[in-house]
Amino acid sequence: MTASPLTIQAGALRTAAPTRWSQHLARRLAVTDTLIVGGTVLVAHLALIGTEVAAVSTNGQYTASVPYPVVSLALAALWLLALGVLDTRDEDEIGNGSTEYRRVIRAGIATFVLLIVVGFFLGIDLSRIWTGVVVPAGTALLVLSRWAWRKRLVARRAAGLDSHRVVLVGSTDTVVRTALDLARHPAHGYHVVGVALTDGASHGSVADLPIVGRVDDVPTALRVLGADTVMATSSEHLSAERIRDLAWHLDPKHHLVVAPSLTDVGGSRIHLRPAAGLPLIHVETPHQAGAGRVAKRLFDVAAASIGLVLLAPVLAVIAILIQRDSSGGVLYRQERIGRDGEPFSILKFRSMSADADARRAELTDDSGKGMFKMPDDPRVTRVGKVLRRFSLDELPQLINVVRGEMSLVGPRPALPSEVSEYDRRELRRLAVTPGLSGLWQVSGRSDLDWADGIRLDLYYVENWSMTQDLQILWRTARAVATSTGAY
Numbered sequence: 001m002t003a004s005p006l007t008i009q010a011g012a013l014r015t016a017a018p019t020r021w022s023q024h025l026a027r028r029l030a031v032t033d034t035l036i037v038g039g040t041v042l043v044a045h046l047a048l049i050g051t052e053v054a055a056v057s058t059n060g061q062y063t064a065s066v067p068y069p070v071v072s073l074a075l076a077a078l079w080l081l082a083l084g085v086l087d088t089r090d091e092d093e094i095g096n097g098s099t100e101y102r103r104v105i106r107a108g109i110a111t112f113v114l115l116i117v118v119g120f121f122l123g124i125d126l127s128r129i130w131t132g133v134v135v136p137a138g139t140a141l142l143v144l145s146r147w148a149w150r151k152r153l154v155a156r157r158a159a160g161l162d163s164h165r166v167v168l169v170g171s172t173d174t175v176v177r178t179a180l181d182l183a184r185h186p187a188h189g190y191h192v193v194g195v196a197l198t199d200g201a202s203h204g205s206v207a208d209l210p211i212v213g214r215v216d217d218v219p220t221a222l223r224v225l226g227a228d229t230v231m232a233t234s235s236e237h238l239s240a241e242r243i244r245d246l247a248w249h250l251d252p253k254h255h256l257v258v259a260p261s262l263t264d265v266g267g268s269r270i271h272l273r274p275a276a277g278l279p280l281i282h283v284e285t286p287h288q289a290g291a292g293r294v295a296k297r298l299f300d301v302a303a304a305s306i307g308l309v310l311l312a313p314v315l316a317v318i319a320i321l322i323q324r325d326s327s328g329g330v331l332y333r334q335e336r337i338g339r340d341g342e343p344f345s346i347l348k349f350r351s352m353s354a355d356a357d358a359r360r361a362e363l364t365d366d367s368g369k370g371m372f373k374m375p376d377d378p379r380v381t382r383v384g385k386v387l388r389r390f391s392l393d394e395l396p397q398l399i400n401v402v403r404g405e406m407s408l409v410g411p412r413p414a415l416p417s418e419v420s421e422y423d424r425r426e427l428r429r430l431a432v433t434p435g436l437s438g439l440w441q442v443s444g445r446s447d448l449d450w451a452d453g454i455r456l457d458l459y460y461v462e463n464w465s466m467t468q469d470l471q472i473l474w475r476t477a478r479a480v481a482t483s484t485g486a487y
Contacts, residue, residue, distance in 0.1 A: 021162040022091040025153065029089045032145050034080060040138035041076045045069070048130050075134065078114060082107040083142075095153050095189050100146050108139030154187040163191040164255070167212060167221055169246070170233030171199045176207045178233045178259055193225045198237035215242060219249045229255040295466060300408050304401035311395060318349055318383075318392060325383040326353060331396060336413035339433045344405040346413055347396035351384030391480045397436050409469040410435025411457040429457050432464065442475035 049068050087093070088103040112135040119131075156162045163186065168175045175195045182190045194212040202213050212221035215238070218230055230250065232243050247256050308315075319330045332350040335343050380388065387393040400406040406413065413434035414422075422429075439456040460468070 022094050025094055025149070025162070026089045026091050029094075029146075029149060032149070033083055033088075033142060036141045036145055037076050037079045037083075037138055040141060041072050041079075041134060044130060044134040044137070045072045048133070075111070075115060079107070079111045079135070079138070082110045082114075086110065095150060095157075095187075100150070101143050104142045104146060105139060108135050108142070111135055153189075157186045157189055157191075160186075160191065163189045164229040165225065165227040166190050166192045166229045166231050166257075167218055167225065167227050168192055168195045168209075168231050168233060169198070169215055169218060170238055171235040172197055172206060174233035174235050178231070179207055179209060190229070190231070193227050194221055196221070198235050215246060216249075218246060219251070219254075222250070222254055228253065229257055231257045231259055233259045292464075292466065296407065296469065297404070299466070299469075300401050303408060304398040308398050308402070311398075314392075315395060318387065318395075321383050322350055322381075326381045328353070335416060336434070337416055337419045337430065338405055338413060339430060341419070341430050343416065344400070344413075346406075347399055349387055349393040349396060351381060351387045351393045352379040353381060394436060401436060404433075407433040407435045409437055409460075409472045411438055411460065412440060425458070426454055428461055429454070432461050437472060437476040439472060442472055442479050 045068065049072075083089070083104070086103050086107045088100065088107055090103075093099045093103075112131070115131060115135070153162055166182070168179055170178070175197060179192045179195070182188065182192055192209060195206060195209050196212050196215050196218050197206065198215060200206070201211055202217075204211050212218065212225070221227070222230065230246065232238060232246070243256075243258065250256060322330050328350055330350060332348045332352075333345045334348070336346045338344045384393065397406055401408055410433050411429045414429070419427075419430070439460045440453045443452075443456055
């Protein structure tokens, strides 16, 4: 019998000092930051200044000179101070990639600005090449270092390590749903080790998780289980007063997290604004309009046009191989539904036999709702298998992108028959231009079931940003290279 993803591992229960992993990682980040900053400044000094002790002339009231080694040491110290002051190694944010990267970049910008300002007021004539190279190069290395540490942290979390150990509090339904969501995404670092129900038993288990008792028993359960976080889920039986009372009985080293019923909302759309003693959560209305939509369209046209020019020889070779492999046309056209329900003809390299559409009926008897995909489709040709494995059959869709029928990133364009089965929620997919790639494709492609794919597409629609598009394109390249979920 396959164990539930929520089953507590015996090794995890023996973990001591639950917050130690974040402290250790913060120290390692501090060491790495020091080595990168010191190394960058030293290399730049030796490469641009040399081993000779050069002086920096000053143009202030008093004529003096400042040795460049002193300037280099001051820069390194100022930079490390900025990294510390801006909380780039904050234990609560470790593992949150985007926040970490932003803080590191802000520290680099602050260092650069302070260096220029101090040099100006002291009248120090700094080398423009030296000041313009050191901080940007070092900041890039720092971000790369954070990325590498994050990859290591995600791998360890997938193995059940380096995560916050959580006791969930709430009703049975909300606790089980939240636990399943957290178990699907171990990279976020929340490992559920127990639950306290507001509407059920005070002992036993639910979803393979031990029930630690009532809400009042949670502080004791944290110590027994070696947990460091209490997560309160939305429940009509868990009032604000009860959550406040629970917080009063927690040790300072423990964390209280409140999980609202609002889901699939990107962090950039959420703003916490306390008012009248209430922690009000402001959620921005999702939209793709104005300058953002124009920027997305310009990027699509430019990137797709360049791609078509650069890939022209590859497209020609693929066309020849398709013609020689089987009878039929090179391109395959199929009606799909685009933005706001507008139909269009999608272009693909033909990867199946010419009678593929006629044979589909005999293969879809038990396929269920959603896009039809099967691992060993007998209609796929020899060349088609290779094209599909590396998604080369979709390259002609760059033409659809240039036409404006598709975007580089967005929900996959659906068939009319699929759209006819959409419910009100699923129709939300049609609010944006369909894409050549998207969250569905980079999160497993055909290996995902219909419900998970829809959830990812709706998340994209609700939380679109240009930054997210660039991240998806990067992940697309990796997914194509590894052929994950492609058939």
